[in-house]
Amino acid sequence: MTGTMKAIVLSRFGGFDAFELREVPVPAVGSRQVRVRVHATAINPLDYQIRRGDYAASVPLPAIIGHDVSGVVEEKGADVGEFDIGDEVYYTPRIFGGPGSYAEQHVADADLVARKPRNIGHLEAASLTLVGGTVWEALVTRAQLAVHETVLIHGGAGGVGTVAIQLARAMGARVITTARRDNHGFVRSLGADEVIDHTSDDYVSAVAELTNGQGVDVVFDTIGGDTLERSALALADGGRVVSIVDIARPQNLIEAWGKNAAYHFVFTRQNRGKLGALTNLVERGLIRPVIGAVLPLARIGEAHELLENGGSRGLRGKVAIDVAGGTVQLPTPR
Numbered sequence: 001m002t003g004t005m006k007a008i009v010l011s012r013f014g015g016f017d018a019f020e021l022r023e024v025p026v027p028a029v030g031s032r033q034v035r036v037r038v039h040a041t042a043i044n045p046l047d048y049q050i051r052r053g054d055y056a057a058s059v060p061l062p063a064i065i066g067h068d069v070s071g072v073v074e075e076k077g078a079d080v081g082e083f084d085i086g087d088e089v090y091y092t093p094r095i096f097g098g099p100g101s102y103a104e105q106h107v108a109d110a111d112l113v114a115r116k117p118r119n120i121g122h123l124e125a126a127s128l129t130l131v132g133g134t135v136w137e138a139l140v141t142r143a144q145l146a147v148h149e150t151v152l153i154h155g156g157a158g159g160v161g162t163v164a165i166q167l168a169r170a171m172g173a174r175v176i177t178t179a180r181r182d183n184h185g186f187v188r189s190l191g192a193d194e195v196i197d198h199t200s201d202d203y204v205s206a207v208a209e210l211t212n213g214q215g216v217d218v219v220f221d222t223i224g225g226d227t228l229e230r231s232a233l234a235l236a237d238g239g240r241v242v243s244i245v246d247i248a249r250p251q252n253l254i255e256a257w258g259k260n261a262a263y264h265f266v267f268t269r270q271n272r273g274k275l276g277a278l279t280n281l282v283e284r285g286l287i288r289p290v291i292g293a294v295l296p297l298a299r300i301g302e303a304h305e306l307l308e309n310g311g312s313r314g315l316r317g318k319v320a321i322d323v324a325g326g327t328v329q330l331p332t333p334r
Contacts, residue, residue, distance in 0.1 A: 003025075003026050004023045004024060004025055004026060005023070005024060005025075005026050005103055005104040005105045006021060006022070006023060006024075006103070006104050006297070007021075007022060007023075007024045007064050007099075007102060007103035007104065008020070008021055008022075008064065008066075008102035008103070008297060008298075008300045009021075009022045009024065009062045009063070009064055010050070010051060010059075010061060010062060010063045010064070010065055011061065011062050012061060013051065013052060013053030013056055013061070014051070014052070014053070016301035016302070016304050016305045017301055018051055018301075019051075019102075019300050019301050021297075021298055024064070024103070026105055027099065027105075027106075027107040028107070029075050029076070029077050029107055030077050030107075030109075031077040031078045031079040031080075032077055032079050032080060032109060032110050032111070033076075033077045033080070033107050033108060033109055033110060034073050034075065034076045034077070034080055034083055034089070034107070034108060034110055034113060035073070035074050035075040035076070035105060035106070035107045036069060036071040036072065036073055036074065036089060036105065036106050036107075036108065036113075037071045037072045037073075037074050037104070037105055037324075038069055038070075038071040038101060038103060038104055038105060038106050038323045038324070039070055039071045039072065039122035039123075039126075039322075039323055039324040040068075040069075040070045040071070040121075040122040040123045040125070040126035040127075040320055040321060040322060040323055040324070041066050041068045041069060041070075041101040041102060041126050041297075041320070041321045041323055042067075042068040042126045042127045042129075042130075042131075042318050042319060042320045042321060043300075043303045043304060043306075043307045043318070043319040043320075043321065044067055044068070044130050044131070044159070044307075045307070046067060046095075046130070047065055047066060047067065047304065047307075048304050048307065048308055050063075050065050051065070051304060054246075055096070058096045059096065063099075063100075064099040064100050064101075064102055064103050065100040065102060066093070066100035066101030066102035066103075067092050067093060067095060067100060067101060067129070067130045068090075068092060068101055068126045068127065068128075068129045068130050069089075069090060069091055069092070069093060069101045069106050069108070069126065069129065070088075070089070070090040070116055070122040070123070070125035070126035070129070071088075071089065071090075071106070071122065071323075071324075072086060072087065072088055072089070073085055073086065073087045073089055074105070076110075077110070080110045082110065083110065083113065087115065088115065088116040088122075089113045089114060089115055089116055090113075090114060090115075090116045090117075090122075090125040090126065090128070090129050090275065091108060091112045091113045091114055091129055091270070091272075091275065092112065092129045092130045092133060092268075092270040093106060093108055093112070094108075094109065094112065094270075095268075095270070101126075102297065102300060102321075103323075104297075104323060104324075111271070111272060112270055112271065112272065113272065114272045114275035114276050114279060115279065116279075117278075117279045117282040117283050118283060119282065119283055119285075120282060120288075120289065122324070123291060123294060123320045123322060123327070124288075124289040124291060124320075125289070126320055126321070127159070127289045127290075127291050127317070127318035127320045128163065128278065128282070128287075128289045129270075129275065130268065130270070131159050131160050131163050131318065132163055132274070132275070132278040132287075133268050133270050133271075133274045133275065133278075134160060134244055134266060134268040135160060135163045135164045135167050136167065136274045136277060136278060137266050137268050137269075137274070138164070138220055138242040138244060138264070138266050139151070139164065139167055139168060139171065139218070139220065139242070140167075140171075140277075142240075142242050142264040142266060143218045143220070143240045143242045143264065144240075145168060145171050145173050145217070145218050146171075146172075146173070146217075147171065147172035147173070148172060148173070148174070149173050149174070149217035149218060150173065150174040150175075150176065150211060150216045150217050150218075150236075151168050151173050151174070151175055151176070151216060151217065151218040151219070151220060152176045152177070152178075152203070152207060152216045152218070152219045152220070152231070152234055153165055153168065153175065153176070153177040153178075153192075153220045153222070154177075154178050154198075154203075154219070154220065154221050154222050154223045154227055154231075155177075155178060155179070155222040155223045156177030156178060156179045156183070156187040156190070156192055156195070157179045157180070157183040157186060157187055157316050157317075158222060158223075158317070159290075159292075159307075159317055159318040159319075160222045160244065161177065161179075161187075161222055162187075162190055162289075162290040162316070162317045162318075163287065163289070163290075164220055164222070165177055165187060165190045165191050165192050166190055166191055166281075166286065166287045166288070167281070167287060168191070169190075169191030169192075169286075170191075170281055170286040170287065173218075174193050174194075175191055175192045175193050175194075176192070176193065176194045176195075176196065176207065176210060176216065177192045177194075177195055177196070178195070178196045178197075178198040178203055179195055179196075179197070179198070180197065180198070180199055181197045181199070181200075182314075183316065184197070186316055190290070194210050203230075203234065204230060204233045204234050207234040208234070211236075214236050215234055215235045215236035215237075215239060215259075216234055216235060216236060216239065217235075217236055217239050217240070218239060218240050218241075218242065219231040219234060219235060219239070219240070219241045219242070220242050220243075221241065221242065221243035221244070221245055222244055222245065223245065224243075224245035224246065224247075226251065227243070227245070228241065228243055228247065228251045228253065228263070229251040229252055229253065229255075232253060232255035232256035232259060232261055233255055235256070235259045235261050236259070237259055237260060238259070238260050238261070238262075239259060239261050239262075240261065240262045240263075240264065241256070241261060241262070241263045241264070242263075242264045242265075242266060243263070243264070243265050243266070244265075244266045244267075244268075289317070289318065290316060290317030290318065291317055291318050291319075291320050291329075292310065292315040292316045292317040292318060292319060292331055293306055293310075293315060293318075293319045293320070293329055293330050293331055294319075294320045294321070294322055294327045294328065294329040295319070295320075295321060295322070295327075295328060295329075296321070296322050296323075296325070296326045296327065296328065297321055297322070297323045299328075300321065303319050303321060306319055306330075306331075307319045310331070313331050313333070314331040314332060314333050315331045316331070
């Protein structure tokens with residue numbers, strides 16, 4: 001197919017106004033690729049980090065960014081046998097590997113693409129791809145969280161935390177999470193067994209009390225700051241810490257050494273296998289994506305602002321983008 005499509009183009013690194021809505025050529029489809037009509041995408045912290053210029057060396061401008069796709073296959077290459085025209089699919093585009101998902105159409109390697117869960121819509125599916133793959137990598141592949149173990153999930157009401165709570169629960173773990181007090185009922189509804197108010201309570205002391213001084217087996221860091229350093233104080237002997245956050249400053253891990261702890265740092269590499277496993281859990285009702293806001297494609301800048309400042313605006317879960325429509329759904333102040 002030839003022709004053009006609407007896309008949001010990052011024309012410079014900077015603030016929320018760094019994007020432009022443009023008509024751009026539709027990419028050609030290779031022999032092992034599919035072209036997908038994008039119905040929905042979503043916003044991730046990686047997106048605004050790229051927009052700010054944190055990865056300037058890896059993102060030549062102008063660029064179409066974005067890391068979540070849910071849509072319908074409209075064209076496939078000659079060597080693609082596992083998908084047909086009209087199939088509903090979802091996936092994360094190759095990170096730093098070409099155009100992203102802020103566009104009406106996207107071309108992807110078939111090996112990255114999975115069938116969308118049948119029991120959710122495109123907005124929900126798009127909110128799950130990068131986050132779901134990241135959480136799977138963190139808890140299943142790296143931490144190897146086991147039945148009856150205890151996990152501390154920092155930031156349970158966020159886009160990553162909401163999925164992490166549900167996956168950990170599905171794996172048979174005891175789940176402790178941190179959240180603002182007005183989010184305690186919400187994270188408990190997702191499967192958290194215990195909730196710590198990080199705005200007023202010291203989570204190290206709270207974990208010690210909740211575990212009778214034993215500590216947790218796994219800590220999942222989604223928030224950064226001094227979490228890597230202080231989380232060691234909440235670990236059981238031989239515990240594991242998994243972080244998906246850049247280290248902004250050196251941290252003293254002497255307490256982790258004393259616990260014989262293992263630290264893992266995750267920058268997700270996507271594949272169909274992770275999404276297939278998540279699809280199974282979604283279709284069994286064990287994971288449900290949580291969408292806190294929806295905006296149309298033309299309001300990407302506003303969506304970035306909402307995600308970056310979402311905590312103060314009552315955002316829970318993901319910010320999704322309705323590419324095929326014009327849905328507007330904003331957080332309700334609490």
